[in-house]
Amino acid sequence: MREIIFVGNPNAGKSTLFNALTGAHAHTGNWHGVTVGATSKLVKKENQAFLYTDLPGIYALTGYSMEEMHAIRYIQEKNNCLLVNVVDVRTLSRSLELTKSLVRTGVPVIVALTMCKRFQKQGGTIDVSALSQALGVPVCAVDAFSKSDVVRFNQIIQKSRLPFPKTGALDGFSLKGIYTPQIRKESLVESICYNRFACIPIFLLLTFAVFFLTFGECMPGTLCKNFLEELICERLTAFVANYLQTPAVCALVCDGFLRSAGSVLGFLPQIAILYSFLLFLEESGFMSALAFTADGVFSKLGLNGRAVFCILLGFGCTAQSILSTRGFEKKSMQERTILALPYISCSAKLPVYVTLLSSFFENPFLAVVGLYGLGVVISLGIFVLQSRGEMQNFILELPEMQLPNIKFFLKTLRFRLKQFIIKIVTVVTAFTLAVWFLSSFNFQFSYVPMQQSILAHLCEGLKYVFYPIGVYDWQTAFALLSGLIAKENVAGLLGLFYPQGFAFSSHTALALAVFILLCSPCISAIAASAREIGWKKSLFNALFQTVTAVFASYVTYYVLQAHVLILGVLLLLFILFIIKRICFERIYRRKSVQLKDVHR
Amino acid sequence: MGSFLLLYGWYILIFCVILYSMNLSQVKNGEYATIIQINTEESVKQRLKMLNVCPNAKVQVVKRSLFKSSLLLEVNGVRLGLRREIAEQIKVLRLYI
Known part of the structure; x- marks a missing residue:
């Protein structure tokens, strides 16, 4: 087996070329530092195996x-490989430094030139064969979007036994x-x-417009969602129910499977709009301007x-954004960012917010935007509190x-949506079915109402978690805590437990939404953060976030009950705290002076 | 006069260079400058060199970010954002073009 490694400057098009050659779906984007770890894919062709590594x-x-x-470190560990230097x-003229030092390592190197079309349009010229002769290694111009180019390049790197480069020609x-x-x-x-004055307003305006398209009344997002939800939850369920006579089987398929999966899958159009916005920001290069x-x-x-890259990726998936913090130069900065990132609402929290809020608000648009904004403000606040100057x-x-x-845009969007659907159909459905089973049978395995089931016996105690805010049953608490496995579960379980709507007030619903906003991210994000900062710290972070989330939901509930008065008092306290902190900083430490240096 | 210039010309030139040299953060938007010296720590210097920022390079300061915390530079076709604290450690000579 030969290994083919893609090396090159940031944003040279390595991942795009890698995807085109192997059919993989590595993350790409028009900004520097998209890829954060080695991605490998095994390709078998005519009894030969090639391991492509990006x-x-x-x-x-x-x-x-x-x-x-x-x-x-990865390049230096390997010796039997082919380096594809993507330029x-x-x-x-700048990339040649890297090319030269790669040639000097003595490993076979092939240079792939990308972005040739755009280069020639802007009036640049290049003689590929002369460059190849001068460097002493093969040079090839490749357009990753053209099929014939990709096939030709694949043949070159797979077939030919490339000669070891002569380093003498480089001087x-x-x-x-x-x-x-x-x-x-x-x-x-x-x-x-x-x-500098236009960039951030443009971004905020664009974001607001996208949110309006997604959640606004009579906007494509909401219309498609309602349509899809009715299609799955009502029509398909009724259609299937006609054919199933046994009540237990009917309940399993209709309530356990279709209703819960449908209540999450219905959000596909809204998630598609959100994803395409994020994808556009990445691919157009606007993200770098914002950074x-x-x-x-x-x-x-x-x-x-x-940090802009991490925060914007956090709207898609928290785990991915945690991995992207590797681009930072310092470990301390990475740790601070990882603590703050879970407060950015990921796309999986969207269905939960809408499910919780839409039964109480005529139009949940403003409430959802408020929650997203609150998340961003809280994560920025955490940055402030932790900053050491x-x-x-x-x-x-x-x-x-x-x-x-x-x-290319549509292909990537399709892939991401496909992954969302796959996740719903596998993880979420399996979980919901397990929960349905546990909540429909008792220990003697006979079909009983929910209150006498296995799950009710096991999770009875959970009802006290949200008792102070007007949730008197264990189902809601269980559904919310199941978000630890995957946030999509929450909406699915709420659909399973409350087919006819919720049994609590709008204030409670908002408090619960705040809980979802603040509670710890799902297990895959915790694992990602463990890979970066260690299990001990990330588990502590998760616990801290969940506990504060519970208390924050209590605070929200009581603030809403007592209206503006308490809110004003809290705001005043917060402002006093900030002022005190700033004064303290003024007196005791100037910028860039550590506290421990002052108190000797 | 000619002999005076021949004798002290170099000193006057060096004096003028010191007089007119400034750090990169003092260059105004849209102006050009030539880099004389980079006084940052070694790793930052290496990284800057990979982005074409090295002594004798001609730099244009294109824009500044919000609160003027960073500069947007253009050097030989590379565009980069650079924190003001680093730019203060880069000595340049303003070019009047």
Whole structure:
């Protein structure tokens, strides 16, 4: 088995090429540092096996951030492999340093030039065969979106036994006559997006518009959701119920399977809109513009603009955004970010919010936006509380903004939605079926009402968790806590337990939504954070988040019951606390002075 | 006068360079500058070199971020964002183009 490793500068198109060659679905995007760990895929062809490996982008064989160290160690450990050096032809003169040091390692190297079309459009020229001769290694221009190019490149790297490079040719190498760089002009869109006063308002406006499209009344998101929900929960259930006579089987299929799966699957259109917005931000390069502009805000919080990437990815999936914190240079910064990231509502929390709120609000749009906003504010607040006044470096290369390739965009969106459906059909349905079974039978395995079932005996005590806020049954508490396994479970179980609507008030529903917002992320996110900061810390974080979430839901409930009065008092206390903190900082420590240095 | 310039010309030139050199964070938006010296720690210096920011390179300061915490530079076709604290450690000579 031969290993083929993709190496190159960040944002050169390694993952895109890797996906095109192997048919994999590695995460791609138009910003620097998308890939954070090695992704491998085994490809078998004519009795031969090839292991393709995609690595995080590196600038040189001496690392700077954590993910780069990881990639460099990976290259140095392997010896029987082929290195595919992916080079963005627009930055060739800079990338050659890496190419040269790769050639000097003595491993077979092949150079793949990407982005040639755009380069030529901007007036650059390159002589590929002359470059190949000068470097002493094969050079190939590849367009990852063209099928014929990909097939041709695959044949080259699989078939030929590449010669070991001669390192002598590299000294005195120059690009003169081979390469003329393109002329980069700042487009209108770029100059607007990088404007420090325009960028953040544009982003907020876009986000608001997307939320309106998703949750607003008579908007495509809500309409599609209602349609899909009716299709699955009402029509399909009624259709299936006609054919099933035994009550137990009918209840299993209709209540246990269709209703709960339907109550989550119905959110597919809304999640699709959210995903395509995030995908657009990533692929267009707007995220980098935002990271640059918002660096001013994050510098005040003791972070740098890179945090924007983590926060925006957090709207998709918390586990993924936790992994993306590897792009930071310092471990302490990563730990702080990981503690704050779970408060960003991931896409799986969306169905729960809407399920909880839509039965009490005519139009849950504003409430949902408020919850999302509250999550962002809380995570920023945590950054503030933890900031130690240490200076963070910020060096980030900024990509050229471009319109995403439509075909590619749709393919990625389809893949992400497919994963969502697969998760619902496997994990969530299996869990709901198990719960249905436990809540429908007693210990003698006879079909009984829910209150005498196995689950009722086991989880009776859970009802005291939310007793102070007006939830007097164990089902709700159980459903909410089942979010630990996967947040989609919550909506599914609420659909299973309350087919006719909830038995509590709107204030309670809001308090429960706050609980979901603040409680610990699902098990996969905890595992991801354990990989980064260790099990002990991440389990402690999860416990802390869940306990504070319970208390925060109590506070929300009582604030809503006593209306504005308590809210005002709390706000006043909070402001006093912040002022006291700022004064304390003024007196006892200046910026960048550690507390322990002062009290000696 | 000619002999005076021949004798002290180099000193005057060096004096002028010191007089007109400033750090990168003092360069205004849209202006160009040549880098003379980079005084940051070694790892940052290496990273900057990979992004074309090295002595003798011509830099344009394109924009600044919110609260002017970072600078958007353009160096030989590479665009990068750079924290002001690092830019303060980079000595440059302003170019009047």
